[in-house]
Amino acid sequence: MSGFRRPSWWALLLTVAGALLFVRLGVWQLHRADFKDDLLRRYAAAAAAPLQDFAGVADTPPADGFPRVKVDGHYLADRVYLLDNPKHDRRGGVQVYAPLALDGHSPLLLVDLGFLPGNGSDKPPQVPPLPTGKVSLQGLYVPPPPVGFEMGGNALARQTQWPKSSIFLDPAQVAADLGRGLYPRVLALDPDPAAIYERERNLDFSSMPPARHRAYAFQWFTFALAAVVILLVVHRKRKPRKSDSAKVDDVP
Structure with a gap:
């Protein structure tokens, strides 16, 4: 030195x-x-996991797991939400969510139907009608999409026509908009080659x-x-x- x-x-x-x-x-x-990285690996592995009883994970899902569940209920077919997030700008489409009323349960389960590609215009794509009768669905019970600051406050409360669109989908705002409680997570439906929706098996880590x-x-x-x-x-x-x-x- x-x-x-x-x-x-x-x-x-x-x-x-x-x-x-x-x-x-x-x-x-x-x-x-x-x-x-570990979350992504477990999320990918959960796609092939056996189905679990939804009642056992509905209110207290595992913090580091993604149960694959099956539920029965009926859609609130006229209450559809479109997540028009900036991450979709390159593809010009929306992520479509719809509330599902489960048989014998008061809270609603928000269902992630998948990504609906755009039609080449600035207008959101036309959402196909949802079935009005009883349906049986299965998929991963995952955390809701991340939220952030939205200019102008609650965009859902300002809209009077459906489907409603927002760049963030805050579960608390959705629950207030529907006038009913929601389960803490959403149901991301299993991929279906015959569906019009695109369902990718990945977590939203786009920001980080x-x-x-x-x-x-x-x-x-x-x-x-x-x-x-x-x-x-x-x-x-x-x-x-x-x-x-x-x-x-x-x-x-």
Whole structure:
């Protein structure tokens, strides 16, 4: 360390504290990436899992699981919701949701019918009529779509015609709009080649996928390294310039 000056205690403390914080944030981002990778694997595996009793998971679903269930009931066929999320802009379509009244149960189950491709215009695609009689459905019992800030507040409350459209589908707003409680999760129907809807088996990590967590981890680790490098650069001893040495030699 002969080429470096001894740093002050506060500079050393600040550098160590900052580097440790950046490393901790980087490790946390790596853990989040691994957690989401594991969720994606279990979500894909759940598609082939045996059916479970919906009553056993309806109100208290497993926090880290996606039960595959079967339910019987009837649609509120005139109460359809369209998720016109920005992530659909490239395809020009909507995600379609409809409430299902289960036999002998008061809460409604929101059903994710799937993605309905657009028709090439700015208007939402025409939603096919839903069956009005009793239906038997099966699919994954998954968390509702993520919500965010929507300009203007509750878009559903401002609409008087159905289907209603929103860029976010807040379960609390849907429940208030329907005047009935909802189950905490939604039913994502199993893929059906004969259905007009496209049903993809993936989780919505569009805002923060595992790869982005790893990119942020690399960024935090880079900050930690930069803090150490800055400390070394600032406290590096400077060699005297030749002009300064010559002036010293000229002094009698």
